[in-house]
Amino acid sequence: MVVDRSSRLDRVFHALAHPARRAILRQLSVGERNLSELASPLQMTFPAASKHVRVLEGARLVRRRVAGRQHLCRLQAAPLRDAVLWTEQFRRHWEARFQALDALLEELKSEERLRPRRS
Amino acid sequence: MVVDRSSRLDRVFHALAHPARRAILRQLSVGERNLSELASPLQMTFPAASKHVRVLEGARLVRRRVAGRQHLCRLQAAPLRDAVLWTEQFRRHWEARFQALDALLEELKSEERLRPRRS
DNA sequence: TCGGTCTACTACCATATAGTTTAGTATACC
DNA sequence: GGTATACTAAACTATATGGTAGTAGACCGA
Numbered sequence: 001m002v003v004d005r006s007s008r009l010d011r012v013f014h015a016l017a018h019p020a021r022r023a024i025l026r027q028l029s030v031g032e033r034n035l036s037e038l039a040s041p042l043q044m045t046f047p048a049a050s051k052h053v054r055v056l057e058g059a060r061l062v063r064r065r066v067a068g069r070q071h072l073c074r075l076q077a078a079p080l081r082d083a084v085l086w087t088e089q090f091r092r093h094w095e096a097r098f099q100a101l102d103a104l105l106e107e108l109k110s111e112e113r114l115r116p117r118r119s
Numbered sequence: 120m121v122v123d124r125s126s127r128l129d130r131v132f133h134a135l136a137h138p139a140r141r142a143i144l145r146q147l148s149v150g151e152r153n154l155s156e157l158a159s160p161l162q163m164t165f166p167a168a169s170k171h172v173r174v175l176e177g178a179r180l181v182r183r184r185v186a187g188r189q190h191l192c193r194l195q196a197a198p199l200r201d202a203v204l205w206t207e208q209f210r211r212h213w214e215a216r217f218q219a220l221d222a223l224l225e226e227l228k229s230e231e232r233l234r235p236r237r238s
Numbered sequence: 239t240c241g242g243t244c245t246a247c248t249a250c251c252a253t254a255t256a257g258t259t260t261a262g263t264a265t266a267c268c
Numbered sequence: 269g270g271t272a273t274a275c276t277a278a279a280c281t282a283t284a285t286g287g288t289a290g291t292a293g294a295c296c297g298a
Contacts, residue, residue: 014133047259171285
């Protein structure tokens with residue numbers, strides 16, 4: 001099985017795996033913000049927050065434009081759609097009805113196994 | 120802003136951030152597998168693969184039961200639902216109509232911010 | 239029951255990447 | 269120029285990833 005290391009999906013999921021970065025995305029969902037605005041609510045130094053923004057940029061979840069000394073960041077949600085699409089392939093596994101159906105099938109199968117019809 | 124480090128969501132997204140682990144989940148979506156079966160298609164040693172399974176267990180995406188010398192793994196998809204639910208909050212951002220509208224609004228707002236009206 | 243094999247684990251090492259802090263650079267404003 | 273603001277770069281620690289070597293337990297055939 002070929003494992004495409006450092007693919008786009010890797011970067012997106014990795015970007016989402018840190019609460020600070022998820023907090024940044026939530027802030028950006030409201031609208032454009034500069035780095036200081038993004039950093040101030042986080043309990044860490046400015047450079048740490050800046051690096052988290054960089055990770056989000058690497059995952060193409062954030063785009064930045066420089067305006068004077070400010071770096072204005074904007075949400076780019078398209079990669080999130082890809083992440084959801086990948087995860088959705090397991091939807092049937094977490095839906096209760098399917099699980100119930102699964103259980104029923106298993107029950108029938110094991111009955112079949114225990115009491116095979118004579119030919 | 121309080122950032123709940125090492126939360127459940129952190130572990131789930133981190134677990135999904137590696138192609139080998141995603142490949143393992145895809146295998147398990149078909150049905151129960153033991154570690155050898157999970158490891159063999161991956162281009163890495165058995166211990167490396169075993170560690171990936173352990174990461175998936177830590178995220179509660181995989182449950183293991185021991186049967187003789189085999190460790191049988193089964194998919195637990197519920198945490199994937201949580202991941203999707205978190206991501207879905209951005210759905211409107213990746214849907215085209217909203218993006219166009221959003222872009223227009225942001226353009227107006229940032230103009231306002233960079234060139235504040237004199238009172 | 240004994241040895242061989244299969245399945246999986248642990249321990250340890252090397253390397254790469256993540257995450258954070260301290261120190262430094264550039265831009266705007268007075 | 270001087271100073272505050274906005275951000276970057278370098279450096280350092282912690283964690284992740286993947287390898288090798290050795291161990292333990294279950295199964296199987298002679």
